[in-house]
Amino acid sequence: GALPISPLSKQIDDRVIDHYSRVVVKDMNKWGVCAMNDFLGPEKGSLVLDEVLNMYSAGLFRDGQLVSQRGGAGDLRRAIRGDQITWLDGKEKECPNIGLLISQVDAIILRANKMLSNGKMGQYTINGRTKAMVACYPGNGSRYVKHVDNPNHDGRCVTAIYYLNRDWNVEQDGGLLRIFPEGWKDSVANIEPIFDRILFFWSDRRNPHEVQPAYRTRYAITLWYFDADERNMACQRYQQERKLSQSKNT
Numbered sequence: 001g002a003l004p005i006s007p008l009s010k011q012i013d014d015r016v017i018d019h020y021s022r023v024v025v026k027d028m029n030k031w032g033v034c035a036m037n038d039f040l041g042p043e044k045g046s047l048v049l050d051e052v053l054n055m056y057s058a059g060l061f062r063d064g065q066l067v068s069q070r071g072g073a074g075d076l077r078r079a080i081r082g083d084q085i086t087w088l089d090g091k092e093k094e095c096p097n098i099g100l101l102i103s104q105v106d107a108i109i110l111r112a113n114k115m116l117s118n119g120k121m122g123q124y125t126i127n128g129r130t131k132a133m134v135a136c137y138p139g140n141g142s143r144y145v146k147h148v149d150n151p152n153h154d155g156r157c158v159t160a161i162y163y164l165n166r167d168w169n170v171e172q173d174g175g176l177l178r179i180f181p182e183g184w185k186d187s188v189a190n191i192e193p194i195f196d197r198i199l200f201f202w203s204d205r206r207n208p209h210e211v212q213p214a215y216r217t218r219y220a221i222t223l224w225y226f227d228a229d230e231r232n233m234a235c236q237r238y239q240q241e242r243k244l245s246q247s248k249n250t
């Protein structure tokens with residue numbers, strides 16, 4: 001199905017953004033992965049968490065769709081990905097603090113833009129993103145099998161995930177995000193989904209990853225950023241396919 005899309009927000013607190021964008025550019029161009037702790041600070045982080053908990057208890061989350069229909073409903077789908085999700089554009093009046101988080105991440109990505117190499121001696125031109133996906137793994141062993149976010153050039157170049165889980169203990173609670181970066185030979189990135197941590201990684205085949213079974217409710221907010229050229233190509237291909245299928249049906 002189509003990915004929900006939102007316009008980028010504008011700039012805020014400059015020095016902080018400048019520092020974070022330098023770290024992101026350096027780590028992404030070197031490792032393809034960038035994790036930073038204490039992103040919003042405890043107060044703002046707690047306000048974001050409270051807004052997510054309120055939405056969850058209001059029953060606004062739905063079972064995460066599968067891109068391919070093979071999952072179908074019920075157990076097989078849950079075996080592939082057990083998360084429940086809801087989409088936000090960040091302007092909702094019920095969650096101003098999620099809106100603040102989104103504008104912070106937008107500001108970092110906009111500042112890092114044109115400095116993020118696309119791995120082929122070129123740069124990405126990031127000009128948009130999906131809506132924010134708020135995800136909850138309910139903690140009944142729910143997991144997400146190893147996958148690539150953007151295996152077929154749908155335009156997404158950077159995945160940004162903000163974690164909200166206080167006192168998370170991976171030994172007991174599971175829910176580790178394990179990334180298998182292509183260029184890292186046999187070593188992997190083990191990312192614990194801890195409170196107020198933000199993570200960036202290339203969305204394409206360079207970063208297969210899995211969410212290991214979670215035994216405690218696990219929350220995260222994900223944004224996917226588009227590269228202008230790849231997105232344009234993807235939209236053109238989609239238009240062609242639609243025309244073809246319509247001509248076949250007529």
Ligand SMILES: COc1ccc2cc(-c3cnc(C(=O)NCC(=O)O)c(O)c3)ccc2c1
Nearest residue numbers: 001002064065067083135144149177211220
């Ligand atoms: C067509 O509609 C949709 C709607 C939502 C979709 C969500 C995902 C997705 C992808 N990756 C992860 C992940 O890797 N999480 C890592 C972590 O939480 O640490 C995740 O939780 C969710 C994929 C495809 C989707 C298609």
Ligand SMILES: [Mn+2]
Nearest residue numbers: 147148149209
């Ligand atoms: Mn993923």
